[in-house]
Amino acid sequence: MKNYFKLLLIMALGVVVNSCTYDRSKDVKNVIYLIGDGMGFGAVSTALMTHDQETGFEMAHAVGFQETSSADNHVTDSPAGGTALATGKRTRNGYLGLDPDGNQLTSILKKAQAMGKRTGIVVNTTLTEATPAAFYAGVKSRSEGYKIAEQFVESGVDVAIGSGLSVFTDRPDSVDLIWALKKKKYEVYFDWKHIVNPSADRFVAILPMSQVHRRNQPQVSRSAENGAVLGYSSRLASEGTTYAGDKTDISNPREYLSVASLSALETLEKGAKNGYFLMIESAIIDGYGHNNDSEGMKLEMYDFNNTLMLLIDYVHNHPNTLLVVTADHETGGTGIAYKQHEVGKKEKVSLNFSTKGHTGTVVPVFAYGPGAECFAGIMKNTDIPKKIESLMKNDFKTRRSKI
Numbered sequence: 001m002k003n004y005f006k007l008l009l010i011m012a013l014g015v016v017v018n019s020c021t022y023d024r025s026k027d028v029k030n031v032i033y034l035i036g037d038g039m040g041f042g043a044v045s046t047a048l049m050t051h052d053q054e055t056g057f058e059m060a061h062a063v064g065f066q067e068t069s070s071a072d073n074h075v076t077d078s079p080a081g082g083t084a085l086a087t088g089k090r091t092r093n094g095y096l097g098l099d100p101d102g103n104q105l106t107s108i109l110k111k112a113q114a115m116g117k118r119t120g121i122v123v124n125t126t127l128t129e130a131t132p133a134a135f136y137a138g139v140k141s142r143s144e145g146y147k148i149a150e151q152f153v154e155s156g157v158d159v160a161i162g163s164g165l166s167v168f169t170d171r172p173d174s175v176d177l178i179w180a181l182k183k184k185k186y187e188v189y190f191d192w193k194h195i196v197n198p199s200a201d202r203f204v205a206i207l208p209m210s211q212v213h214r215r216n217q218p219q220v221s222r223s224a225e226n227g228a229v230l231g232y233s234s235r236l237a238s239e240g241t242t243y244a245g246d247k248t249d250i251s252n253p254r255e256y257l258s259v260a261s262l263s264a265l266e267t268l269e270k271g272a273k274n275g276y277f278l279m280i281e282s283a284i285i286d287g288y289g290h291n292n293d294s295e296g297m298k299l300e301m302y303d304f305n306n307t308l309m310l311l312i313d314y315v316h317n318h319p320n321t322l323l324v325v326t327a328d329h330e331t332g333g334t335g336i337a338y339k340q341h342e343v344g345k346k347e348k349v350s351l352n353f354s355t356k357g358h359t360g361t362v363v364p365v366f367a368y369g370p371g372a373e374c375f376a377g378i379m380k381n382t383d384i385p386k387k388i389e390s391l392m393k394n395d396f397k398t399r400r401s402k403i
């Protein structure tokens with residue numbers, strides 16, 4: 001994976017090839033949609049203040065604000081926030097992929113598939129968590145994980161990388177959804193080795209939670225997901241089925257999101273004559289907001305910036321690719337309060353929090369590549385997938401009117 005070496009360079013030196021301009025005449029063939037769960041202005045501020053080098057945020061070709069309300073509250077939860085970003089429709093808190101009356105909505109990922117594009121999902125949490133699920137599922141509660149897993153099998157995505165095996169294999173109905181995926185001609189990987197060098201054109205990778213993130217997410221039991229992978233591998237072994245790679249561990253889970261994103265891009269490029277749509281979620285920023293953990297959020301934003309820098313470099317080298325970066329909502333009511341600093345001494349940046357929950361403050365939008373100009377200004381969360389859809393259709397009338 002040639003891009004892996006760029007990642008190492010970015011992590012070591014903070015450098016990336018970049019251009020501050022882009023070709024506005026290019027069509028939008030490919031879209032990368034990067035969502036930082038709970039990534040508000042406080043989180044972005046820590047990234048700006050703790051990096052000596054220019055961050056990926058500062059390299060944006062256009063910057064906007066978006067207002068994140070759900071249909072029934074100024075403060076959205078992740079299911080309704082994900083639904084707005086995925087479908088362009090607001091719903092009531094708790095609902096996922098459904099309108100307030102319970103009708104199924106069509107996500108931008110599904111619309112991309114209808115346009116003949118290949119599609120992918122990369123997350124550093126479970127594949128059935130609210131934000132990715134908003135792109136392929138429809139349930140009245142995020143707790144319906146078993147049903148979401150069934151909907152994932154039917155999603156038609158070409159590449160998916162994340163965690164959360166238990167809802168696929170340890171089910172009350174005893175159905176093994178991994179076999180269901182294999183019947184649909186997916187390669188299914190459980191180890192890091194295959195993600196670094198994927199050979200299949202279509203694959204689903206489900207890793208232990210310890211490999212997709214170095215620390216636990218509050219809502220997810222990491223030990224349960226680790227146990228699910230090990231339990232499934234020994235079950236396959238007892239049935240005489242070859243199972244490779246369960247001993248392989250990622251050396252540094254902080255590289256996971258970057259490497260998994262590049263692996264998905266390299267795979268999506270194969271045979272994508274109509275382009276592709278890839279959604280990536282950096283999910284754990286939200287958890288640090290809920291925990292009011294300033295140091296955790298800073299580290300998470302450091303990792304987020306590494307992924308962002310790599311994607312900017314990718315967009316620079318693939319000029320028909322639009323990258324849109326935003327959040328589903330802000331978490332923690334983050335801010336940086338006044339402290340006395342000594343002149344000439346570099347003080348540590350620390351965040352203050354005003355809540356353990358989500359807030360309704362606006363969140364930033366950053367866009368890169370062709371069509372980026374459409375994301376400048378103030379918008380609603382629901383405007384983002386609508387703009388992406390019109391750009392994927394190469395509706396230049398819409399595009400020009402926004403310049």
Ligand SMILES: [Zn+2]
Nearest residue numbers: 038078286331
């Ligand atoms: Zn949250």
